[in-house]
Amino acid sequence: MGPRTCEVCKEAQSKYKCPTCLAPYCSLGCFKKHKENPCKKSLPEQELMESSEILDALKDGELRKLIQKIDSSEEPENDLTKAMEGQTFREFTDKILAVLNPQNQLAN
Known part of the structure; x- marks a missing residue:
């Protein structure tokens, strides 16, 4: 499995995953933007x-x-x-x- 693209900016390679919904993101800025809309853990x-x-x-x-x-x-x-x-x-x-x-x- 290769590197994934950041779900927020759609440009950079993701380095992290949201602890709640596991969406990949690349930076603190993208994480903060992602958290502007509450996510929920999928069941x-x-x-x-x-x-x-x-x-x-x-x-x-x-x-x-x-x-x-x-x-x-x-x-x-x-x-x-x-x-x-x-x-x-x-x-x-x-x-x-x-x-x-x-x-x-x-x-x-």
Whole structure:
């Protein structure tokens, strides 16, 4: 992942992240400007529940069964490792990561 641009001035390379919303910024001046409008911490659970891509993926009965199997497993790490070998589960986890950290997706 390469350097990100400051979300405030859109010019300089960011060096810092807002502790509340994780928006990248480059300087104290940009941080103060960013704080002129109150930001709020995004709730990952809410974002996941509202993601149409994730909701669509969960319509797949086999994927739901696999998730339930991992959740109720006595060896969840082993089952998760096995599940990651499958393309459908890997794509699903990629969608989750894209919702939780959209800046990484922009850099790819």
